[in-house]
Amino acid sequence: MDEKGLDISRRHREPITDTQLLLTITICIFVCMYVAAILIWGGGFKKPQMLFDILNDNAYLVIISCGLTIVMITGSIDISVAGVTALVAMTGVMILNGSMPFFSVLQASLGLADSSRIVFAALMALLIGLLFGLVQGYLIAYLEIQPFIITLAGMFFARGMITILSVDPQKAPQALLDILQKRIEINWLGSPNKNGVIIPARMEVGVVIAILIVILVFCMLRKMRIGRSFYAVGGNRQSALMLGLNVRKTRFMAHLFCGILSGIAGFVFMMHTGAGNATNATAGEMNAIASSIIGGTLLTGGVGNVIGTFFGVLTLSTIKAIVTTSGLRDPWWQSITTGAMLCLFILLQSVILMRRHRNKH
Amino acid sequence: MKDDIILTMRGICKSFPGVRALNNVDFTLRRGKIHALMGENGAGKSTLIKVLTGVYSMDGGEIRIEGHDSPIIIRSPQEAQNYGISTVYQEISLCPNLTVAENLYIGRDTSSTVDWKTREKKAGELLEGLGIPARPRQQLGSISLAVQQMVAIARAVDTDCKVLILDEPTSSLDDNEVEMLFRLMRDLKTRGVGIVFVTHFLEQVYEVSDQITVLRNGELVGEYEVDKLPQVELVSKMIGKTLDELSTIKNKKAPSGEAEVLYEAEELSSTESKKFDFHIDKGEVNGFTGLLGSGRSESVRAIFGADQVTGGIIRIHGKKVQITKPIDAMKNGIGYLPEDRKRDGIIADLSVRDNIILALQVLRGMGHPISRQNADAFADEYIKALNIKTASRETPVGSLSGGNQQKVILARWLLTHPEYLILDEPTRGIDVGTKAEIQRLVLKLAEEGVSVTFISSEIEEMLRTCSRLIVMRDRNIVGELTGADLTQERVMSTIVGRGDDHE
Numbered sequence: 001m002d003e004k005g006l007d008i009s010r011r012h013r014e015p016i017t018d019t020q021l022l023l024t025i026t027i028c029i030f031v032c033m034y035v036a037a038i039l040i041w042g043g044g045f046k047k048p049q050m051l052f053d054i055l056n057d058n059a060y061l062v063i064i065s066c067g068l069t070i071v072m073i074t075g076s077i078d079i080s081v082a083g084v085t086a087l088v089a090m091t092g093v094m095i096l097n098g099s100m101p102f103f104s105v106l107q108a109s110l111g112l113a114d115s116s117r118i119v120f121a122a123l124m125a126l127l128i129g130l131l132f133g134l135v136q137g138y139l140i141a142y143l144e145i146q147p148f149i150i151t152l153a154g155m156f157f158a159r160g161m162i163t164i165l166s167v168d169p170q171k172a173p174q175a176l177l178d179i180l181q182k183r184i185e186i187n188w189l190g191s192p193n194k195n196g197v198i199i200p201a202r203m204e205v206g207v208v209i210a211i212l213i214v215i216l217v218f219c220m221l222r223k224m225r226i227g228r229s230f231y232a233v234g235g236n237r238q239s240a241l242m243l244g245l246n247v248r249k250t251r252f253m254a255h256l257f258c259g260i261l262s263g264i265a266g267f268v269f270m271m272h273t274g275a276g277n278a279t280n281a282t283a284g285e286m287n288a289i290a291s292s293i294i295g296g297t298l299l300t301g302g303v304g305n306v307i308g309t310f311f312g313v314l315t316l317s318t319i320k321a322i323v324t325t326s327g328l329r330d331p332w333w334q335s336i337t338t339g340a341m342l343c344l345f346i347l348l349q350s351v352i353l354m355r356r357h358r359n360k361h
Numbered sequence: 362m363k364d365d366i367i368l369t370m371r372g373i374c375k376s377f378p379g380v381r382a383l384n385n386v387d388f389t390l391r392r393g394k395i396h397a398l399m400g401e402n403g404a405g406k407s408t409l410i411k412v413l414t415g416v417y418s419m420d421g422g423e424i425r426i427e428g429h430d431s432p433i434i435i436r437s438p439q440e441a442q443n444y445g446i447s448t449v450y451q452e453i454s455l456c457p458n459l460t461v462a463e464n465l466y467i468g469r470d471t472s473s474t475v476d477w478k479t480r481e482k483k484a485g486e487l488l489e490g491l492g493i494p495a496r497p498r499q500q501l502g503s504i505s506l507a508v509q510q511m512v513a514i515a516r517a518v519d520t521d522c523k524v525l526i527l528d529e530p531t532s533s534l535d536d537n538e539v540e541m542l543f544r545l546m547r548d549l550k551t552r553g554v555g556i557v558f559v560t561h562f563l564e565q566v567y568e569v570s571d572q573i574t575v576l577r578n579g580e581l582v583g584e585y586e587v588d589k590l591p592q593v594e595l596v597s598k599m600i601g602k603t604l605d606e607l608s609t610i611k612n613k614k615a616p617s618g619e620a621e622v623l624y625e626a627e628e629l630s631s632t633e634s635k636k637f638d639f640h641i642d643k644g645e646v647n648g649f650t651g652l653l654g655s656g657r658s659e660s661v662r663a664i665f666g667a668d669q670v671t672g673g674i675i676r677i678h679g680k681k682v683q684i685t686k687p688i689d690a691m692k693n694g695i696g697y698l699p700e701d702r703k704r705d706g707i708i709a710d711l712s713v714r715d716n717i718i719l720a721l722q723v724l725r726g727m728g729h730p731i732s733r734q735n736a737d738a739f740a741d742e743y744i745k746a747l748n749i750k751t752a753s754r755e756t757p758v759g760s761l762s763g764g765n766q767q768k769v770i771l772a773r774w775l776l777t778h779p780e781y782l783i784l785d786e787p788t789r790g791i792d793v794g795t796k797a798e799i800q801r802l803v804l805k806l807a808e809e810g811v812s813v814t815f816i817s818s819e820i821e822e823m824l825r826t827c828s829r830l831i832v833m834r835d836r837n838i839v840g841e842l843t844g845a846d847l848t849q850e851r852v853m854s855t856i857v858g859r860g861d862d863h864e
Binding site: 015017018019222223224225226227228229231232234235236238239240242243244245302303 | 438439453454455456457458459460463464467468469470472473474475477499500502503
């Protein structure tokens with residue numbers, strides 16, 4: 001992987017940018033860590049299914065991390081993402097199991113089958129995400145209120161709304177879950193079980209959605225005018241203004257995207273768990289921030305990449321898987337290791353960037 | 362000849378509450394000429410530029426630009442750009458995290474997708490055409506400030522500007538980079554762009570400019586052809602002869618050479634200043650002089666450790682000490698009254714008393730608080746001694762007048778009983794009466810054995826108070842004047858570099 005980084009720079013005949021450098025580091029670290037896991041702990045890590053399990057469990061995290069990366073590139077922050085995810089999941093489950101009278105009546109009056117509830121749930125997911133994005137984006141970009149405070153309020157609001165919807169955990173009906181949880185089976189990546197029968201690797205639809213989103217956001221950040229504006233605004237807001245960019249609109253759009261992506265993440269989360277619960281996706285926003293940072297997004301804005309974020313999520317989840325595999329099943333070990341790794345990553349990033357910028361002078 | 366004029370500003374007036382920043386100023390820019398705008402700090406250069414770029418609205422006067430028959434009104438930088446007036450500021454307003462090509466075109470394109478290939482090709486051609494040593498794919502932050510500035514100029518040129526304003530473009534560049542910038546400026550000249558060059562470096566003005574407009578205290582001194590205005594004359598036009606009634610104050614003491622050397626620095630340097638040697642005797646008043654930006658403030662900041670010190674040997678009373686941060690300097694009996702009172706001096710929301718005891722408290726350490734009773738006594742003592750006009754010692758210092766704020770900071774240092782006091786522009790922006798008080802105080806302190814380094818933009822003031830003047834130009838010490846050499850003429854000729862001839 002290290003060679004790949006060098007290769008890129010040679011082809012471009014340019015020293016790689018900070019973004020590319022941090023991305024390369026992240027990918028290297030992930031690959032090294034995964035290889036180490038295979039060599040040291042073997043077992044589950046040898047099977048491709050381990051990687052798919054990690055992806056299945058964290059598809060929603062990939063999506064909210066993408067949204068958060070956009071926001072962080074513009075130099076802002078959104079900590080309501082996991083709250084919105086949980087709210088969407090709860091709403092979706094309640095639509096599916098018919099405890100939302102409005103949708104049940106709507107379905108009956110239109111004479112639709114039960115499976116149409118999935119469409120309602122998906123539309124509601126987008127709507128809730130959109131609303132959060134609109135309101136938070138407007139307050140942050142146009143009224144220039146601190147993003148941290150606004151989205152903190154958004155987080156509390158979303159978590160509170162979940163409890164208003166239902167104090168008790170809700171479960172989606174099995175018939176609909178069977179549709180939602182249809183898995184994609186990949187035979188050639190399968191591995192034999194104890195009896196020697198090849199079990200195909202299973203991937204959920206949510207993973208496909210998540211990967212599609214990573215690709216779409218990547219293209220937007222790279223190719224679209226709005227994407228480049230995110231970088232410019234995050235790099236230097238004053239300069240961006242002088243360069244003729246609409247800074248307010250750019251910041252608004254970033255939060256709008258993030259809101260919508262949180263909505264989609266909520267739907268994916270619901271597809272994975274099939275249950276609505278007030279504690280859904282707890283600390284998801286913190287994991288998303290951590291993933292973005294591991295992926296090379298700077299909290300100060302202007303630098304970041306969703307491919308890095310994707311590997312950031314993988315790295316973070318792999319650390320957790322390793323901790324669990326190595327026998328430290330108590331949850332605090334995961335937290336402690338995650339904390340230590342995050343610290344290490346940030347240290348590594350700043351040391352590398354510092355050395356780089358010192359050489360310049 | 363009239364056709365050559367691309368921009369005229371006539372009778373421009375601009376007032377801020379309490380200040381007349383521009384009074385009836387004219388400015389004319391011709392096609393393919395570099396026009397330097399000169400003046401000391403507060404002369405109105407930047408106000409004039411801001412009026413021209415639409416940052417400030419003017420109170421009176423008219424602006425005409427080629428291609429428009431009637432006077433134009435500029436309301437915003439964006440509108441100025443539409444009229445063909447582009448500005449490149451000292452602080453580069455580009456995005457360091459993007460590539461050179463992006464910085465050239467972002468915010469200007471209309472399509473919603475980015476065509477990297479064409480963009481980079483166009484950028485490459487533009488950079489090559491102007492001879493700018495940058496590649497389109499380079500990250501802007503990874504290239505030198507000089508080239509970044511040239512990229513900003515390239516962007517301005519690419520928007521078909523007729524008037525290019527360069528606001529202090531050279532202040533953070535080294536000699537080679539300045540030369541590169543000048544080549545670009547001369548190239549743009551031949552393309553018919555009119556350039557307004559704002560700077561305080563005299564030699565640079567003479568190197569590239571065609572005309573000079575001098576402002577002083579918001580008024581037009583005049584417009585001159587460069588080859589008809591010798592440097593010495595330019596300096597005297599910029600500084601002006603400020604006749605005031607302070608001539609009774611005079612430092613009669615000549616350096617005897619017998620006094621004990623209090624402070625001595627060898628090859629002292631900081632991140633902001635070049636290496637220099639410096640010493641001061643016990644009870645001596647000396648001063649750093651030179652035009653703004655000549656490095657006089659940076660030198661004293663290095664002495665006090667206010668900027669990061671990068672090398673040098675320091676002796677106090679002949680004993681080697683290490684001063685790398687302000688607290689070291691304070692512990693060695695050095696006090697420093699900073700140039701920017703609002704930013705580095707006062708803490709506006711704290712009371713007069715708290716501002717006065719601040720330095721002493723820091724010296725004593727946070728473990729040994731000054732009792733309220735003592736603090737009140739100290740405050741009252743100095744309010745009386747320095748005649749600070751304040752409602753009470755509890756008044757927030759921000760509500761005092763500039764002169765009285767300055768006295769509060771003086772009191773702060775006097776309370777620590779320093780052996781060596783550095784005063785950087787202590788009399789700027791304060792009334793004549795307080796100026797005289799501060800000058801008298803400086804001389805009184807010297808008689809009591811305190812060494813003082815005094816910096817002021819007003820040469821007469823320095824001549825009155827200092828017994829030795831250190832002259833700086835372009836961040837180097839270029840001369841030291843004592844005794845009979847302490848005349849305005851000698852100081853000015855040393856500033857512009859004529860003094861070296863007969864030494």
